[in-house]
Amino acid sequence: MSAASTPSPPSRPGPPSPPGPRSAATTGRGRPPKLDQVRTVEVALALLDDVGLDGLTMRRLAEAMDVRAGALYRYFATKHELLTAMAEVLLADCLDRPLRSPDWSERLAELARRMRTALLARRDGARVYAGTHAVGGHTLGFADALIGVLREAGFAAEDAGRAAFTVTHFTLGHTLEEQAARQGAEPGPVDPERLRAAVTPGQYPHLAAALPVLTSTDFTAQFEFGLGLLLQGLRALAPGTTPVESGNTPPESGG
Amino acid sequence: MSAASTPSPPSRPGPPSPPGPRSAATTGRGRPPKLDQVRTVEVALALLDDVGLDGLTMRRLAEAMDVRAGALYRYFATKHELLTAMAEVLLADCLDRPLRSPDWSERLAELARRMRTALLARRDGARVYAGTHAVGGHTLGFADALIGVLREAGFAAEDAGRAAFTVTHFTLGHTLEEQAARQGAEPGPVDPERLRAAVTPGQYPHLAAALPVLTSTDFTAQFEFGLGLLLQGLRALAPGTTPVESGNTPPESGG
DNA sequence: ACCTGAACACCGTTCAAGT
Protein backbone atom coordinates (compact mmCIF):
# COMPACT_ATOMS: atom_id res chain seq x y z
CA MET A 1 0.00 0.00 0.00
CA SER A 2 0.85 3.68 0.40
CA ALA A 3 3.83 5.00 -1.52
CA ALA A 4 5.54 1.74 -2.39
CA SER A 5 7.53 2.30 -5.54
CA THR A 6 6.94 0.02 -8.52
CA PRO A 7 9.21 -3.00 -8.45
CA SER A 8 10.94 -2.43 -11.76
CA PRO A 9 10.96 -0.01 -14.67
CA PRO A 10 8.25 -0.92 -17.14
CA SER A 11 10.33 -0.81 -20.30
CA ARG A 12 12.92 -3.57 -20.37
CA PRO A 13 16.27 -2.72 -21.95
CA GLY A 14 16.90 -5.93 -23.90
CA PRO A 15 16.30 -5.85 -27.66
CA PRO A 16 14.42 -9.20 -27.82
CA SER A 17 11.58 -7.89 -25.67
CA PRO A 18 8.32 -6.37 -26.91
CA PRO A 19 7.74 -2.59 -26.91
CA GLY A 20 7.20 -2.03 -23.23
CA PRO A 21 3.93 -2.41 -21.37
CA ARG A 22 3.29 -0.03 -18.50
CA SER A 23 1.26 -0.85 -15.45
CA ALA A 24 -1.95 0.65 -16.85
CA ALA A 25 -3.34 2.03 -20.07
CA THR A 26 -0.60 2.84 -22.54
CA THR A 27 -2.24 4.86 -25.24
CA GLY A 28 -5.80 5.28 -24.08
CA ARG A 29 -7.10 3.72 -27.29
CA GLY A 30 -8.76 0.32 -27.43
CA ARG A 31 -9.96 -1.65 -24.41
CA PRO A 32 -7.61 -1.69 -21.42
CA PRO A 33 -5.29 -4.69 -21.15
CA LYS A 34 -6.35 -7.54 -18.92
CA LEU A 35 -2.82 -7.88 -17.63
CA ASP A 36 -0.11 -5.70 -16.21
CA GLN A 37 3.12 -6.36 -14.33
CA VAL A 38 2.00 -5.14 -10.93
CA ARG A 39 -1.27 -7.03 -10.83
CA THR A 40 0.34 -10.17 -12.22
CA VAL A 41 2.88 -10.18 -9.40
CA GLU A 42 0.13 -9.63 -6.84
CA VAL A 43 -1.91 -12.55 -8.13
CA ALA A 44 1.23 -14.68 -8.36
CA LEU A 45 2.01 -14.02 -4.70
CA ALA A 46 -1.53 -14.91 -3.70
CA LEU A 47 -1.27 -18.10 -5.74
CA LEU A 48 2.07 -18.85 -4.09
CA ASP A 49 0.37 -18.83 -0.71
CA ASP A 50 -2.25 -21.22 -2.04
CA VAL A 51 -0.19 -23.79 -3.89
CA GLY A 52 3.45 -23.23 -2.92
CA LEU A 53 6.43 -22.68 -5.19
CA ASP A 54 6.28 -26.15 -6.73
CA GLY A 55 2.64 -25.64 -7.59
CA LEU A 56 3.10 -22.17 -9.04
CA THR A 57 3.04 -22.65 -12.79
CA MET A 58 2.62 -20.17 -15.57
CA ARG A 59 -0.49 -22.04 -16.66
CA ARG A 60 -2.11 -21.89 -13.24
CA LEU A 61 -1.20 -18.24 -12.88
CA ALA A 62 -2.71 -17.54 -16.28
CA GLU A 63 -5.88 -19.35 -15.24
CA ALA A 64 -6.08 -17.25 -12.07
CA MET A 65 -5.86 -14.14 -14.25
CA ASP A 66 -8.39 -15.43 -16.77
CA VAL A 67 -5.94 -15.48 -19.60
CA ARG A 68 -3.93 -18.05 -21.61
CA ALA A 69 -0.40 -18.85 -20.47
CA GLY A 70 1.23 -17.33 -23.53
CA ALA A 71 -0.15 -13.91 -22.68
CA LEU A 72 2.06 -13.70 -19.58
CA TYR A 73 5.16 -13.62 -21.77
CA ARG A 74 4.32 -10.13 -22.96
CA TYR A 75 5.08 -8.92 -19.42
CA PHE A 76 7.74 -11.35 -18.23
CA ALA A 77 10.23 -12.85 -20.63
CA THR A 78 10.66 -15.94 -18.46
CA LYS A 79 9.18 -17.49 -15.35
CA HIS A 80 12.44 -16.64 -13.58
CA GLU A 81 11.85 -12.97 -14.33
CA LEU A 82 8.42 -13.21 -12.77
CA LEU A 83 9.92 -14.86 -9.69
CA THR A 84 12.47 -12.07 -9.47
CA ALA A 85 9.68 -9.49 -9.50
CA MET A 86 7.93 -11.47 -6.78
CA ALA A 87 11.10 -11.56 -4.68
CA GLU A 88 11.38 -7.82 -5.02
CA VAL A 89 7.88 -7.30 -3.65
CA LEU A 90 8.55 -9.69 -0.77
CA LEU A 91 10.83 -7.10 0.83
CA ALA A 92 8.42 -4.22 0.22
CA ASP A 93 7.45 -3.67 3.85
CA CYS A 94 10.91 -3.87 5.40
CA LEU A 95 11.57 -0.13 5.32
CA ASP A 96 8.05 1.21 5.68
CA ARG A 97 8.68 2.48 9.22
CA PRO A 98 11.74 4.06 10.83
CA LEU A 99 14.32 2.31 12.96
CA ARG A 100 13.86 3.97 16.32
CA SER A 101 16.60 2.49 18.48
CA PRO A 102 19.62 4.70 19.22
CA ASP A 103 21.79 1.56 19.43
CA TRP A 104 23.22 0.62 16.05
CA SER A 105 23.39 -3.08 16.85
CA GLU A 106 19.73 -3.02 17.79
CA ARG A 107 18.89 -1.24 14.55
CA LEU A 108 20.83 -3.89 12.64
CA ALA A 109 18.99 -6.63 14.51
CA GLU A 110 15.69 -4.97 13.71
CA LEU A 111 16.49 -4.99 10.00
CA ALA A 112 17.40 -8.68 10.12
CA ARG A 113 14.17 -9.44 11.95
CA ARG A 114 12.16 -7.55 9.35
CA MET A 115 13.81 -9.53 6.57
CA ARG A 116 12.98 -12.81 8.30
CA THR A 117 9.42 -11.67 8.90
CA ALA A 118 9.02 -10.60 5.29
CA LEU A 119 10.24 -13.93 3.95
CA LEU A 120 8.09 -15.89 6.38
CA ALA A 121 5.03 -13.86 5.48
CA ARG A 122 4.44 -15.82 2.28
CA ARG A 123 4.61 -19.53 1.65
CA ASP A 124 8.05 -20.55 0.34
CA GLY A 125 9.11 -16.90 0.54
CA ALA A 126 12.68 -17.81 1.43
CA ARG A 127 12.96 -20.22 -1.50
CA VAL A 128 11.64 -17.59 -3.89
CA TYR A 129 14.12 -15.06 -2.54
CA ALA A 130 17.04 -17.49 -2.61
CA GLY A 131 16.34 -18.48 -6.19
CA THR A 132 16.46 -14.97 -7.59
CA HIS A 133 18.69 -11.91 -7.59
CA ALA A 134 16.41 -8.92 -7.54
CA VAL A 135 18.00 -5.52 -8.02
CA GLY A 136 14.87 -3.44 -7.55
CA GLY A 137 14.21 -0.59 -5.19
CA HIS A 138 13.14 -2.62 -2.20
CA THR A 139 16.08 -5.00 -2.33
CA LEU A 140 18.65 -2.29 -2.91
CA GLY A 141 17.03 -0.02 -0.36
CA PHE A 142 17.18 -2.75 2.23
CA ALA A 143 20.85 -3.48 1.52
CA ASP A 144 21.60 0.25 1.64
CA ALA A 145 19.91 0.52 5.04
CA LEU A 146 21.89 -2.43 6.37
CA ILE A 147 25.21 -1.00 5.24
CA GLY A 148 24.12 2.46 6.34
CA VAL A 149 23.58 1.36 9.93
CA LEU A 150 27.05 -0.12 10.00
CA ARG A 151 28.76 2.84 8.40
CA GLU A 152 27.05 5.19 10.82
CA ALA A 153 28.43 2.98 13.58
CA GLY A 154 31.88 3.78 12.29
CA PHE A 155 32.65 0.74 10.16
CA ALA A 156 34.55 1.27 6.95
CA ALA A 157 32.56 0.65 3.79
CA GLU A 158 34.34 -2.63 3.12
CA ASP A 159 33.62 -4.13 6.53
CA ALA A 160 30.11 -2.76 6.45
CA GLY A 161 29.49 -4.49 3.14
CA ARG A 162 30.91 -7.78 4.36
CA ALA A 163 28.95 -7.64 7.60
CA ALA A 164 25.75 -6.88 5.70
CA PHE A 165 26.38 -9.96 3.56
CA THR A 166 26.91 -12.05 6.67
CA VAL A 167 23.67 -10.93 8.27
CA THR A 168 21.77 -11.48 5.03
CA HIS A 169 23.22 -14.92 4.42
CA PHE A 170 22.53 -16.08 7.95
CA THR A 171 18.98 -14.77 7.78
CA LEU A 172 18.38 -16.41 4.44
CA GLY A 173 19.84 -19.75 5.52
CA HIS A 174 17.89 -19.73 8.75
CA THR A 175 14.60 -18.77 7.14
CA LEU A 176 15.02 -21.34 4.39
CA GLU A 177 15.37 -24.08 7.00
CA GLU A 178 12.65 -22.65 9.19
CA GLN A 179 10.15 -22.53 6.37
CA ALA A 180 11.06 -26.05 5.26
CA ALA A 181 10.64 -27.33 8.82
CA ARG A 182 7.35 -25.53 9.32
CA GLN A 183 5.59 -27.33 6.50
CA GLY A 184 7.10 -30.78 6.63
CA ALA A 185 9.63 -30.27 3.85
CA GLU A 186 7.42 -30.66 0.78
CA PRO A 187 6.72 -34.37 0.66
CA GLY A 188 7.20 -37.12 3.21
CA PRO A 189 6.55 -37.12 6.91
CA VAL A 190 7.61 -34.44 9.36
CA ASP A 191 11.29 -33.91 9.97
CA PRO A 192 11.70 -34.17 13.78
CA GLU A 193 10.14 -37.61 13.64
CA ARG A 194 12.68 -38.87 11.14
CA LEU A 195 15.48 -37.15 13.02
CA ARG A 196 14.50 -38.74 16.32
CA ALA A 197 14.39 -42.12 14.66
CA ALA A 198 17.75 -41.68 12.95
CA VAL A 199 19.70 -40.37 15.93
CA THR A 200 20.95 -43.43 17.76
CA PRO A 201 22.61 -42.16 20.96
CA GLY A 202 25.47 -44.62 20.63
CA GLN A 203 26.54 -43.34 17.22
CA TYR A 204 25.74 -39.68 17.74
CA PRO A 205 26.15 -38.81 21.40
CA HIS A 206 26.29 -35.04 20.92
CA LEU A 207 23.37 -35.01 18.53
CA ALA A 208 21.37 -37.05 21.02
CA ALA A 209 22.24 -34.65 23.83
CA ALA A 210 21.10 -31.68 21.76
CA LEU A 211 18.02 -33.38 20.35
CA PRO A 212 15.51 -31.27 22.30
CA VAL A 213 16.82 -28.02 20.84
CA LEU A 214 17.36 -29.55 17.39
CA THR A 215 13.71 -30.56 17.19
CA SER A 216 12.39 -27.45 18.90
CA THR A 217 9.83 -25.39 17.05
CA ASP A 218 10.82 -22.14 18.74
CA PHE A 219 12.42 -20.77 15.60
CA THR A 220 12.46 -17.24 16.90
CA ALA A 221 14.71 -18.24 19.79
CA GLN A 222 16.99 -20.00 17.32
CA PHE A 223 17.14 -16.96 15.07
CA GLU A 224 17.81 -14.58 17.96
CA PHE A 225 20.64 -16.78 19.21
CA GLY A 226 22.42 -16.68 15.86
CA LEU A 227 21.75 -13.00 15.41
CA GLY A 228 23.13 -12.41 18.90
CA LEU A 229 26.36 -14.18 18.01
CA LEU A 230 26.81 -12.03 14.92
CA LEU A 231 26.10 -8.81 16.80
CA GLN A 232 28.47 -9.81 19.57
CA GLY A 233 31.18 -10.39 17.00
CA LEU A 234 30.44 -7.06 15.34
CA ARG A 235 30.54 -5.13 18.59
CA ALA A 236 33.96 -6.57 19.34
CA LEU A 237 35.10 -5.43 15.91
CA ALA A 238 33.46 -2.01 16.01
CA PRO A 239 35.86 0.93 15.70
CA GLY A 240 36.03 3.58 18.40
CA THR A 241 33.88 1.77 20.88
CA THR A 242 33.86 4.04 23.90
CA PRO A 243 32.71 1.41 26.40
CA VAL A 244 29.76 3.21 27.97
CA GLU A 245 28.00 6.60 28.04
CA SER A 246 27.38 8.97 25.16
CA GLY A 247 28.84 7.83 21.85
CA ASN A 248 25.65 8.19 19.86
CA THR A 249 26.43 10.67 17.14
CA PRO A 250 27.81 9.01 14.04
CA PRO A 251 31.30 10.03 12.91
CA GLU A 252 29.93 11.48 9.67
CA SER A 253 26.79 13.52 10.16
CA GLY A 254 26.30 13.88 6.43
CA GLY A 255 22.99 12.07 5.85
CA MET B 1 36.70 -43.91 -1.66
CA SER B 2 38.21 -45.77 1.31
CA ALA B 3 35.87 -46.61 4.17
CA ALA B 4 33.02 -44.23 3.39
CA SER B 5 29.84 -45.76 4.75
CA THR B 6 26.88 -46.28 2.46
CA PRO B 7 24.58 -43.27 2.42
CA SER B 8 21.44 -45.04 3.58
CA PRO B 9 20.19 -48.49 4.52
CA PRO B 10 19.13 -50.37 1.41
CA SER B 11 15.73 -51.48 2.63
CA ARG B 12 13.33 -48.60 2.99
CA PRO B 13 10.96 -48.70 5.95
CA GLY B 14 7.78 -47.42 4.31
CA PRO B 15 5.12 -49.97 3.39
CA PRO B 16 4.37 -48.56 -0.11
CA SER B 17 7.88 -49.35 -1.35
CA PRO B 18 9.02 -52.49 -3.18
CA PRO B 19 10.86 -55.31 -1.38
CA GLY B 20 14.23 -53.72 -0.93
CA PRO B 21 17.04 -53.60 -3.45
CA ARG B 22 20.57 -53.80 -2.15
CA SER B 23 23.56 -52.20 -3.74
CA ALA B 24 24.63 -55.38 -5.55
CA ALA B 25 23.33 -58.85 -6.33
CA THR B 26 20.48 -59.82 -4.07
CA THR B 27 19.97 -63.51 -4.59
CA GLY B 28 22.70 -64.50 -7.01
CA ARG B 29 20.14 -65.90 -9.44
CA GLY B 30 19.40 -64.32 -12.80
CA ARG B 31 21.51 -61.59 -14.43
CA PRO B 32 22.71 -58.84 -12.13
CA PRO B 33 20.59 -55.66 -12.05
CA LYS B 34 21.69 -52.79 -14.24
CA LEU B 35 20.85 -50.34 -11.47
CA ASP B 36 21.54 -49.90 -7.80
CA GLN B 37 21.20 -47.01 -5.39
CA VAL B 38 24.88 -46.25 -4.96
CA ARG B 39 25.76 -46.20 -8.63
CA THR B 40 22.63 -44.23 -9.50
CA VAL B 41 23.61 -41.49 -7.05
CA GLU B 42 27.15 -41.43 -8.45
CA VAL B 43 25.92 -41.03 -12.01
CA ALA B 44 23.38 -38.43 -10.88
CA LEU B 45 26.14 -36.36 -9.27
CA ALA B 46 28.25 -36.59 -12.40
CA LEU B 47 25.25 -35.52 -14.47
CA LEU B 48 24.64 -32.66 -12.04
CA ASP B 49 28.10 -31.32 -12.80
CA ASP B 50 27.35 -31.54 -16.50
CA VAL B 51 23.89 -30.06 -16.76
CA GLY B 52 23.12 -28.38 -13.42
CA LEU B 53 20.15 -28.93 -11.14
CA ASP B 54 17.63 -27.53 -13.59
CA GLY B 55 18.90 -29.88 -16.29
CA LEU B 56 18.96 -32.95 -14.07
CA THR B 57 15.85 -34.90 -15.02
CA MET B 58 14.89 -38.47 -14.30
CA ARG B 59 14.77 -39.11 -18.03
CA ARG B 60 18.27 -37.79 -18.65
CA LEU B 61 19.61 -39.71 -15.68
CA ALA B 62 17.96 -42.85 -17.00
CA GLU B 63 19.55 -42.27 -20.38
CA ALA B 64 22.96 -41.87 -18.75
CA MET B 65 22.42 -45.24 -17.06
CA ASP B 66 21.14 -46.89 -20.24
CA VAL B 67 17.73 -47.58 -18.81
CA ARG B 68 14.18 -46.24 -19.11
CA ALA B 69 13.04 -43.56 -16.66
CA GLY B 70 10.51 -45.80 -14.99
CA ALA B 71 13.21 -48.19 -13.84
CA LEU B 72 14.65 -45.56 -11.50
CA TYR B 73 11.51 -45.69 -9.40
CA ARG B 74 12.38 -49.14 -8.14
CA TYR B 75 15.26 -47.52 -6.24
CA PHE B 76 13.93 -44.06 -5.44
CA ALA B 77 10.26 -43.48 -4.79
CA THR B 78 10.49 -39.87 -5.99
CA LYS B 79 12.99 -37.53 -7.54
CA HIS B 80 13.16 -35.72 -4.20
CA GLU B 81 14.33 -38.93 -2.56
CA LEU B 82 17.11 -39.20 -5.12
CA LEU B 83 18.13 -35.61 -4.45
CA THR B 84 18.20 -36.37 -0.72
CA ALA B 85 20.54 -39.29 -1.35
CA MET B 86 22.72 -36.98 -3.47
CA ALA B 87 22.79 -34.38 -0.69
CA GLU B 88 23.90 -37.06 1.72
CA VAL B 89 26.85 -38.00 -0.47
CA LEU B 90 27.81 -34.34 -0.91
CA LEU B 91 29.03 -34.25 2.70
CA ALA B 92 30.88 -37.56 2.44
CA ASP B 93 34.39 -36.13 2.63
CA CYS B 94 33.84 -33.67 5.48
CA LEU B 95 34.98 -36.03 8.23
CA ASP B 96 37.50 -38.16 6.35
CA ARG B 97 40.46 -36.64 8.20
CA PRO B 98 40.88 -35.54 11.80
CA LEU B 99 40.60 -32.01 13.13
CA ARG B 100 44.09 -31.31 14.33
CA SER B 101 43.87 -27.89 15.95
CA PRO B 102 43.90 -27.74 19.75
CA ASP B 103 41.75 -24.60 19.59
CA TRP B 104 38.05 -25.41 19.58
CA SER B 105 37.11 -22.32 17.62
CA GLU B 106 39.62 -23.26 14.96
CA ARG B 107 38.20 -26.80 14.83
CA LEU B 108 34.72 -25.32 14.41
CA ALA B 109 35.96 -23.05 11.64
CA GLU B 110 37.58 -26.01 9.93
CA LEU B 111 34.29 -27.89 9.93
CA ALA B 112 32.47 -24.91 8.44
CA ARG B 113 35.16 -24.60 5.76
CA ARG B 114 34.84 -28.26 4.89
CA MET B 115 31.09 -27.91 4.53
CA ARG B 116 31.51 -24.94 2.20
CA THR B 117 34.15 -26.79 0.20
CA ALA B 118 31.94 -29.87 -0.07
CA LEU B 119 28.97 -27.89 -1.35
CA LEU B 120 31.12 -25.95 -3.80
CA ALA B 121 32.69 -29.12 -5.13
CA ARG B 122 29.68 -29.93 -7.30
CA ARG B 123 27.62 -27.69 -9.52
CA ASP B 124 24.54 -26.41 -7.67
CA GLY B 125 25.66 -28.36 -4.60
CA ALA B 126 24.27 -25.76 -2.21
CA ARG B 127 20.89 -25.76 -3.94
CA VAL B 128 20.72 -29.54 -3.78
CA TYR B 129 21.60 -29.48 -0.10
CA ALA B 130 19.16 -26.66 0.71
CA GLY B 131 16.31 -28.42 -1.03
CA THR B 132 16.58 -31.63 0.94
CA HIS B 133 16.75 -32.83 4.53
CA ALA B 134 19.09 -35.77 4.55
CA VAL B 135 19.31 -37.77 7.76
CA GLY B 136 22.02 -40.20 6.67
CA GLY B 137 25.33 -41.00 8.26
CA HIS B 138 27.35 -38.23 6.71
CA THR B 139 24.88 -35.48 7.53
CA LEU B 140 24.28 -36.66 11.08
CA GLY B 141 27.96 -37.35 11.62
CA PHE B 142 28.82 -33.84 10.51
CA ALA B 143 26.21 -32.30 12.82
CA ASP B 144 27.44 -34.48 15.66
CA ALA B 145 31.00 -33.32 15.10
CA LEU B 146 29.91 -29.68 15.08
CA ILE B 147 28.02 -30.01 18.35
CA GLY B 148 30.80 -32.17 19.77
CA VAL B 149 33.41 -29.47 19.28
CA LEU B 150 31.20 -27.01 21.12
CA ARG B 151 30.33 -29.33 23.97
CA GLU B 152 33.98 -30.18 24.44
CA ALA B 153 34.58 -26.45 24.65
CA GLY B 154 32.23 -26.39 27.61
CA PHE B 155 29.00 -25.26 26.03
CA ALA B 156 25.79 -26.80 27.28
CA ALA B 157 24.02 -29.06 24.81
CA GLU B 158 21.33 -26.49 24.12
CA ASP B 159 23.72 -23.69 23.23
CA ALA B 160 25.90 -26.10 21.30
CA GLY B 161 22.91 -27.14 19.22
CA ARG B 162 21.86 -23.57 18.55
CA ALA B 163 25.38 -22.52 17.63
CA ALA B 164 25.74 -25.47 15.29
CA PHE B 165 22.55 -24.38 13.56
CA THR B 166 23.87 -20.85 13.24
CA VAL B 167 27.12 -21.96 11.65
CA THR B 168 25.29 -24.29 9.29
CA HIS B 169 22.73 -21.70 8.25
CA PHE B 170 25.35 -19.07 7.61
CA THR B 171 27.45 -21.50 5.59
CA LEU B 172 24.45 -22.61 3.58
CA GLY B 173 23.26 -19.08 2.90
CA HIS B 174 26.72 -17.93 1.93
CA THR B 175 27.42 -20.88 -0.34
CA LEU B 176 24.05 -20.60 -2.02
CA GLU B 177 24.81 -17.01 -2.96
CA GLU B 178 28.41 -17.75 -3.86
CA GLN B 179 27.46 -20.55 -6.21
CA ALA B 180 24.73 -18.43 -7.79
CA ALA B 181 27.19 -15.58 -8.30
CA ARG B 182 29.90 -17.84 -9.71
CA GLN B 183 27.82 -18.99 -12.64
CA GLY B 184 25.83 -15.93 -13.55
CA ALA B 185 22.64 -16.98 -11.74
CA GLU B 186 21.18 -19.42 -14.26
CA PRO B 187 19.92 -17.20 -17.05
CA GLY B 188 20.58 -13.58 -17.89
CA PRO B 189 23.79 -11.60 -17.75
CA VAL B 190 26.23 -11.55 -14.86
CA ASP B 191 25.13 -10.07 -11.59
CA PRO B 192 27.78 -7.45 -10.78
CA GLU B 193 27.06 -5.76 -14.07
CA ARG B 194 23.37 -5.40 -13.28
CA LEU B 195 24.19 -4.32 -9.74
CA ARG B 196 26.59 -1.64 -10.90
CA ALA B 197 24.00 -0.35 -13.30
CA ALA B 198 21.25 -0.33 -10.70
CA VAL B 199 23.16 1.35 -7.91
CA THR B 200 22.77 5.05 -8.45
CA PRO B 201 24.97 6.78 -5.86
CA GLY B 202 22.36 9.40 -5.17
CA GLN B 203 19.68 6.93 -4.14
CA TYR B 204 21.93 4.39 -2.47
CA PRO B 205 24.95 6.16 -1.01
CA HIS B 206 26.02 3.33 1.29
CA LEU B 207 25.58 0.68 -1.37
CA ALA B 208 27.65 2.80 -3.73
CA ALA B 209 30.40 3.18 -1.14
CA ALA B 210 30.52 -0.57 -0.58
CA LEU B 211 30.21 -1.48 -4.24
CA PRO B 212 33.78 -2.76 -4.61
CA VAL B 213 33.31 -5.37 -1.88
CA LEU B 214 29.76 -6.18 -2.96
CA THR B 215 30.94 -7.05 -6.43
CA SER B 216 34.16 -8.70 -5.31
CA THR B 217 34.78 -12.27 -6.38
CA ASP B 218 36.93 -13.10 -3.36
CA PHE B 219 34.26 -15.29 -1.82
CA THR B 220 36.66 -16.93 0.57
CA ALA B 221 37.45 -13.59 2.21
CA GLN B 222 33.73 -12.94 2.49
CA PHE B 223 33.13 -16.33 4.08
CA GLU B 224 36.01 -15.96 6.52
CA PHE B 225 34.74 -12.56 7.61
CA GLY B 226 31.32 -13.92 8.49
CA LEU B 227 32.77 -17.00 10.12
CA GLY B 228 35.07 -14.77 12.14
CA LEU B 229 32.12 -12.77 13.44
CA LEU B 230 30.37 -15.93 14.57
CA LEU B 231 33.46 -17.30 16.27
CA GLN B 232 34.08 -14.00 18.00
CA GLY B 233 30.54 -14.06 19.31
CA LEU B 234 30.95 -17.64 20.47
CA ARG B 235 34.22 -16.96 22.25
CA ALA B 236 32.58 -14.16 24.18
CA LEU B 237 29.82 -16.55 25.18
CA ALA B 238 32.05 -19.51 25.99
CA PRO B 239 31.82 -20.76 29.56
CA GLY B 240 34.87 -21.03 31.79
CA THR B 241 37.23 -19.33 29.42
CA THR B 242 40.54 -19.54 31.19
CA PRO B 243 42.22 -16.89 29.05
CA VAL B 244 45.36 -18.78 28.04
CA GLU B 245 47.29 -22.01 28.70
CA SER B 246 46.04 -25.57 29.16
CA GLY B 247 42.26 -26.13 29.04
CA ASN B 248 42.19 -28.84 26.40
CA THR B 249 40.57 -31.83 28.02
CA PRO B 250 36.81 -31.91 27.58
CA PRO B 251 34.62 -31.74 30.69
CA GLU B 252 33.33 -35.25 30.06
CA SER B 253 35.97 -37.71 28.87
CA GLY B 254 33.38 -40.40 28.21
CA GLY B 255 33.36 -40.94 24.44
C1' DA C 1 13.35 -59.72 -9.71
C1' DC C 2 14.08 -56.27 -12.75
C1' DC C 3 13.17 -53.66 -16.65
C1' DT C 4 10.41 -52.03 -20.96
C1' DG C 5 6.63 -49.72 -23.38
C1' DA C 6 3.36 -46.86 -23.23
C1' DA C 7 0.63 -43.93 -21.34
C1' DC C 8 -1.32 -39.96 -18.03
C1' DA C 9 -1.34 -35.46 -16.69
C1' DC C 10 1.15 -32.11 -16.80
C1' DC C 11 5.24 -28.37 -17.80
C1' DG C 12 7.76 -23.56 -20.02
C1' DT C 13 7.89 -21.24 -24.14
C1' DT C 14 6.94 -19.68 -28.99
C1' DC C 15 4.35 -17.63 -32.53
C1' DA C 16 1.12 -17.14 -36.32
C1' DA C 17 -3.33 -15.48 -36.39
C1' DG C 18 -7.19 -12.99 -34.78
C1' DT C 19 -9.49 -8.63 -32.80
Added chain:
DNA sequence: ACCTGAACACCGTTCAAGT
Protein backbone atom coordinates in the same frame (compact mmCIF):
# COMPACT_ATOMS: atom_id res chain seq x y z
C1' DA D 1 -1.61 -3.40 -28.84
C1' DC D 2 -2.97 -7.33 -26.69
C1' DC D 3 -4.48 -11.84 -26.46
C1' DT D 4 -5.88 -16.70 -28.36
C1' DG D 5 -5.03 -21.26 -30.31
C1' DA D 6 -2.18 -24.45 -31.09
C1' DA D 7 1.78 -26.43 -31.16
C1' DC D 8 6.91 -27.93 -29.74
C1' DA D 9 9.77 -30.23 -26.81
C1' DC D 10 9.83 -31.60 -22.88
C1' DC D 11 8.60 -33.12 -17.60
C1' DG D 12 7.60 -36.74 -13.09
C1' DT D 13 5.26 -40.77 -12.28
C1' DT D 14 2.58 -45.15 -12.88
C1' DC D 15 1.88 -49.73 -14.24
C1' DA D 16 0.68 -53.67 -17.09
C1' DA D 17 3.39 -56.67 -19.54
C1' DG D 18 7.51 -58.98 -20.78
C1' DT D 19 11.93 -61.74 -19.63
